[in-house]
Amino acid sequence: MSDTILETRDLTKHYGGVHALEGADFVLKRGEHVAIMGDNGAGKSTFVRQITGVEQRTRGDIIFDGKPVHFAGPLEAREAGIETVFQTLALADDLDVPDNLFLGREKLRFKLGPFSILDYKGMREATLAGLEKTAVKIPNIRNTIRNMSGGQRQCVAIARTATFASKLTIMDEPTAALGVQETAQVENIIRTLKEQGESLILVSHNMRQVFDLVDRIVVFRRGRIVANLMKEDTDGQDVVAYITGAKTGAEYEGAA
Amino acid sequence: MAEASHGTGGLTFDKTKRQWPNEMNVFGALILIVAIFEGLGALIMGQSFLFDSNDRFDSIFNEARLKIIILQVAIIGIIALGVTQVIISGGIDLSSGSVVGATAMIAMSFAQVAEVNGNPNPKAVFGPAWMDLPILVPIMVGLLCGIFAGMINGLFVAYARIPPFIATLGMMVSARGVAKWWTSGQPISFPTESYAAIGKGMMPVIIFVVLAVLFHLVMKYTLYGKHTYAIGSNEDAARMSGINVARHKVLVYTIAGMLAGVSAIVLTSKNLTAQSGMGIIYELDAIAMAVIGGVSLAGGRGSIIGTVIGALIFGVIISGFTFLRLDAFYQEMVKGGIIVGAVVLDQWRQQRAARRA
Numbered sequence: 076m077s078d079t080i081l082e083t084r085d086l087t088k089h090y091g092g093v094h095a096l097e098g099a100d101f102v103l104k105r106g107e108h109v110a111i112m113g114d115n116g117a118g119k120s121t122f123v124r125q126i127t128g129v130e131q132r133t134r135g136d137i138i139f140d141g142k143p144v145h146f147a148g149p150l151e152a153r154e155a156g157i158e159t160v161f162q163t164l165a166l167a168d169d170l171d172v173p174d175n176l177f178l179g180r181e182k183l184r185f186k187l188g189p190f191s192i193l194d195y196k197g198m199r200e201a202t203l204a205g206l207e208k209t210a211v212k213i214p215n216i217r218n219t220i221r222n223m224s225g226g227q228r229q230c231v232a233i234a235r236t237a238t239f240a241s242k243l244t245i246m247d248e249p250t251a252a253l254g255v256q257e258t259a260q261v262e263n264i265i266r267t268l269k270e271q272g273e274s275l276i277l278v279s280h281n282m283r284q285v286f287d288l289v290d291r292i293v294v295f296r297r298g299r300i301v302a303n304l305m306k307e308d309t310d311g312q313d314v315v316a317y318i319t320g321a322k323t324g325a326e327y328e329g330a331a
Numbered sequence: 332m333a334e335a336s337h338g339t340g341g342l343t344f345d346k347t348k349r350q351w352p353n354e355m356n357v358f359g360a361l362i363l364i365v366a367i368f369e370g371l372g373a374l375i376m377g378q379s380f381l382f383d384s385n386d387r388f389d390s391i392f393n394e395a396r397l398k399i400i401i402l403q404v405a406i407i408g409i410i411a412l413g414v415t416q417v418i419i420s421g422g423i424d425l426s427s428g429s430v431v432g433a434t435a436m437i438a439m440s441f442a443q444v445a446e447v448n449g450n451p452n453p454k455a456v457f458g459p460a461w462m463d464l465p466i467l468v469p470i471m472v473g474l475l476c477g478i479f480a481g482m483i484n485g486l487f488v489a490y491a492r493i494p495p496f497i498a499t500l501g502m503m504v505s506a507r508g509v510a511k512w513w514t515s516g517q518p519i520s521f522p523t524e525s526y527a528a529i530g531k532g533m534m535p536v537i538i539f540v541v542l543a544v545l546f547h548l549v550m551k552y553t554l555y556g557k558h559t560y561a562i563g564s565n566e567d568a569a570r571m572s573g574i575n576v577a578r579h580k581v582l583v584y585t586i587a588g589m590l591a592g593v594s595a596i597v598l599t600s601k602n603l604t605a606q607s608g609m610g611i612i613y614e615l616d617a618i619a620m621a622v623i624g625g626v627s628l629a630g631g632r633g634s635i636i637g638t639v640i641g642a643l644i645f646g647v648i649i650s651g652f653t654f655l656r657l658d659a660f661y662q663e664m665v666k667g668g669i670i671v672g673a674v675v676l677d678q679w680r681q682q683r684a685a686r687r688a
C-alpha cells in the first residue's frame with residue numbers, strides 16, 4: 076500500500092474559453108490534512124468537482140488509492156471512498172438526519188428495484204454511531220433538518236464522513252456561512268478526523284483555521300497551483316503574498 | 332486531553348424533541364370544519380350534520396350522508412394519490428382530469444356488451460366486433476392509457492426539461508381531444524356486468540382505501556418514496572447523491588397517470604357510461620385535496636395520509652353546503668375559493684418555514 080492516497084497530474088478543466096483549472100499537480104499523503112487557499116474564482120471548487128466526479132475533466136489524471144480513476148458521478152467517488160462536503164450544502168431540508176446521511180445509498184431490507192424496502196433501523200443506528208464519533212449535538216435525529224441551525228446542518232453533512240468508512244474527506248469552505256461557535260464545532264470534528272487518521276482536503280479562506288488544523292497549504296491562483304507550503308515553513312503574511320500574486324513558489328515559476 | 336476539545340459536542344437523542352406531525356393539524360382542521368357545520372346545522376336547519384338526529388338508523392351516525400361524502404371523495408381521491416406524489420417531487424400535474432376523460436372513453440369501448448335486451452348494442456364503438464370481452468381487457472387498456480399519458484408527461488418534464496405546468500397543460504388539452512375524437516363525441520354505454528361491478532356500491536371507496544394504504548406504504552417505506560421527497564426537497568442534492576433524477580421523475584408521472592386511469596375505470600363503471608367531458612377540472616379538485624392535506628406546492632412536504640384527510644375535508648365542505656341547501660352555483664364559487672384558499676395557506680406555510688430556517 077503506497078502512502079499516497081490522492082495524486083492529480085496535469086488536472087485541467089476548461090469551461091468553453093474559461094480556463095478554470097490548468098495543469099494541477101497535487102499529492103496528498105494518507106492521514107495528511109491539506110488546506111487549499113486562494114482568491115475567489117481561483118479554481119478551488121473546480122478542482123474539487125473534478126476529483127469528486129461532479130464534472131468531467133478536460134484533461135489530466137487522477138490517481139486515488141493507487142489506481143487511476145474516472146468517476147462518472149459523485150456517487151462513484153463516494154463508493155470509492157471520497158466523502159465531500161460541497162460549498163453549496165447537498166442536503167434535503169425535508170428529510171431527517173439518517174435520510175440525509177444515506178441519501179443515494181440507503182440501507183435496504185428487501186431489494187425490489189425502485190420499490191426496495193428501506194432499513195430505517197439500520198440507518199438510524201449507523202447514524203447515531205457516526206454522530207457519536209463526531210460528537211455532533213442534534214436534539215433529535217428524526218426531525219427534518221429544515222429547522223436546524225447552519226452549524227448543525229453543516230455537521231450533518233460532515234457526519235457522512237464518519238458514518239461511512241471513507242478514505243478521503245474533502246470540505247469546500249465548510250465554515251464560510253457559520254457563526255463563531257458553529258465554526259468551533261466543525262473544527263472539532265476536523266480534529267477528530269485527524270486523530271482517526273482520515274485524509275483531508277480543506278478549502279478555506281480562514282487563515283487562523285488553516286494554521287490551526289492542517290499540515291500543509293496549497294495555494295491556487297487563476298486556475299493554477301502557485302505554492303505548496305509546509306505549515307512550519309510559512310506564516311499568514313507569506314501565504315497572503317502567494318494568494319495575491321506578490322510571490323510565486325520557486326518550482327511553479329513560469330506557470331502563472 | 333483530546334476529549335476536552337470536544338466540549339461543544341455530545342450526542343443527545345431526545346424523544347421529547349420530536350416534531351409535531353403536520354397530519355395532526357390537518358386532522359384537527361377536519362374536526363373543526365365538521366363542528367362548524369354541526370353548529371350551523373343546529374342553528375339554521377335544526378338538525379345534525381353527520382350524526383343521526385332522527386333515530387332513523389341503528390348507529391349514531393347519519394350513514395347516508397357519510398356514504399355520500401366518501402363516495403364523492405373516493406374517485407377524485409384516487410387521482411389525488413398520484414397528484415400528491417407528483418407535487419411532493421416538486422412538479423404539478425394538470426392533465427389528470429383530461430386523462431380520466433380519454434381513458435374513460437377508450438377503456439369503456441372495450442367493456443361493452445353485444446346485446447342489450449336482445450337487440451344489438453346501439454352504442455357499439457367497433458361495430459359488432461370486440462364485444463363481451465373478459466374484464467381484464469378493459470382494465471388493462473385503461474391502465475395502459477393512463478400509464479402512457481403519464482409517461483409522456485414525465486418524459487417531457489424530465490428529459491425535454493419542459494416546466495411541469497406547461498407539459499401537463501399540453502397533455503390536458505391533447506387528452507381531452509383524444510376523448511372527443513375517439514367516438515366523435517358520442518357517449519359509450521352498456522358495459523358488461525363484470526365491468527359494472529368494479530364501481531358498484533361502495534367499491535370505489537374500497538379501491539380508494541386499498542390504493543391509499545398501498546401508496547402510503549410505498550411513500551414511507553421504499554426507496555421510491557424517499558427519493559421522491561428528496562427530489563422535491565432539493566433536486567441538486569438528490570442529483571449529487573447519485574439519484575437518477577430524470578428516470579425517477581418519469582416513474583412518478585407514470586404512476587400518477589396510471590392512477591388517473593384507475594379513477595376513469597371506476598368512474599365509468601359506477602356511472603355505466605363514458606362521456607368525453609368526464610373528469611373536467613378533476614385535476615384541480617385533486618390538487619386542492621392534496622394542498623388542503625398539507626402537501627406543499629414547493630415540493631418535498633406532505634403525505635398520502637394528509638391527502639386522504641384533505642380529501643375528506645373537501646368532501647365535508649361540499650356536502651356541508653348541500654346540507655345547508657346552498658344553491659349549486661354557490662357551491663362552485665365556494666369550491667373555487669377553497670382551491671385558492673388552500674394555495675394561499677400553503678404560501679403562508681412556506682413563508683413561515685423560510686423565516687424559521
Ligand SMILES: Nc1ncnc2c1ncn2[C@@H]1O[C@H](COP(=O)(O)OP(=O)(O)O)[C@@H](O)[C@H]1O
Pocket residue numbers: 090093094095113114115116117118119120121122
Ligand atoms: N460551470 C461553470 N461554467 C463556466 N465557468 C465556471 C463554471 N464554474 C466555475 N467557473 C469559473 O471558473 C473559475 C473558478 O471558479 P471556482 O472553482 O468556483 O473558484 P473558487 O472556488 O476558487 O472560488 C471562475 O472564474 C468561475 O467563474
Ligand SMILES: [Mg+2]
Pocket residue numbers: 119120121162247
Ligand atoms: Mg469555491
